[in-house]
Amino acid sequence: TAAGQETTGGAASGELIVLGFSQVGAESGWRAANTKSIQDTLTKENGFDLKFSDAQQKQENQITALRGYIAQGVDVIAFSPVVETGWDAVLQEAKDAGIPVILTDRAIDSEDDTLYESFIGSDFVLEGKMAGDWVKEQYDGQGYKIVELQGTTGSAPAIDRQTGFAEAIEGTDLEIIASQTGNFTRTEGKTVMEGFLQAHDKIDLVYAHNDDMGLGAIEAIEAAGLVPGEDIKIVTIDAVKDGMQALADGKINYIVECNPLLGPDLAELAKKVVAGEEVEKRIVVKDLAFDQEAAKEALPTRQY
Ligand code: GYE
Secondary structure, eight states, rough: OOOOOOOOOOGTOOOEEEEEEEEESSOHHHHHHHHHHHHSSSSSTTTTEEEEEEEOOOOHHHHHHHHHHHHOOEEEEOOOSSSSSSSSSHHHHHHTOOOOOOSSOOOOOOOGGOSSEEEEOOOOOHHHHHHHHHHHHTTTTSOOOOEEEEOOOTTHHHHHHHHHHHHHTTTTEEEEEEEOOTTOHHHHHHHHHHHHHHOSOOOOOOEEESSHHHHHHHHHHHHHOBTTTTTEEEEEEEEEEEHHHHHHSSOEEEEEOOOOOHHHHHHHHHHHHHTTTEEEEEEOOOEEEHHHHHHHHHGGGGOO
């Protein structure tokens, strides 16, 4: 058993907690680390029987998975909603069946906060603001033209990271000249960046809502004969291994962290919820940020 995990509770009495988890997909390095954390923590030894499904970034797949868990009568459902809206009906079905729901990583947009027990994840508006504050501090007053690679349209991190960044650079001479979704993937980040490079003569900085799209942008920038991190500055969010390596190598200029290791907190929450204990409605995960020097220092001991 890894440090910090408990083997008490359900397992000791021979009763495993059946937890149905619906994951967004496998779109990014962040998602891979998040899935690993959940699968490594919600084990039999730790008292869980984990049912895991991958929605391939499609809401309809996620709704089908949730209905499946309700039909099976799992003890608790946890999921990371692909997009913010459209959950009320299926969550009402879970509630009617007496199955508690925990939101992990991404929030939903619903008037009714009795549809879930708790939401654990980062503050994405703050992440966007941290990215924007750094850009402002470094480059305000130089007439920078910025292109934005957005996350999945309608997802909480895409909406909030756009909002936070825009707030931070308001009233400066920094200008977002184009903004398009790259769906949080490296491939689409690259394609969208190729389009930006063709359409705009002057691009000074890329703000990507995750590392993977930033890494795709690096490929497009290099293919265009330009130097990422110098000719075109790059700021991203996540701080996964590949992103941190590119930052340490000077190809990215700044990364705001988003911690994907939600497994241990989810396990603790799920045990409490199933035991009928009160839990906090919102648990905010704290994030750091790294410049190139900080990335070099942090890389050797980075967990993901
Ligand atoms: O930043 C991105 C992933 O929801 C916070 O989803 C998560 C985001 C993460 O695809 O890499």
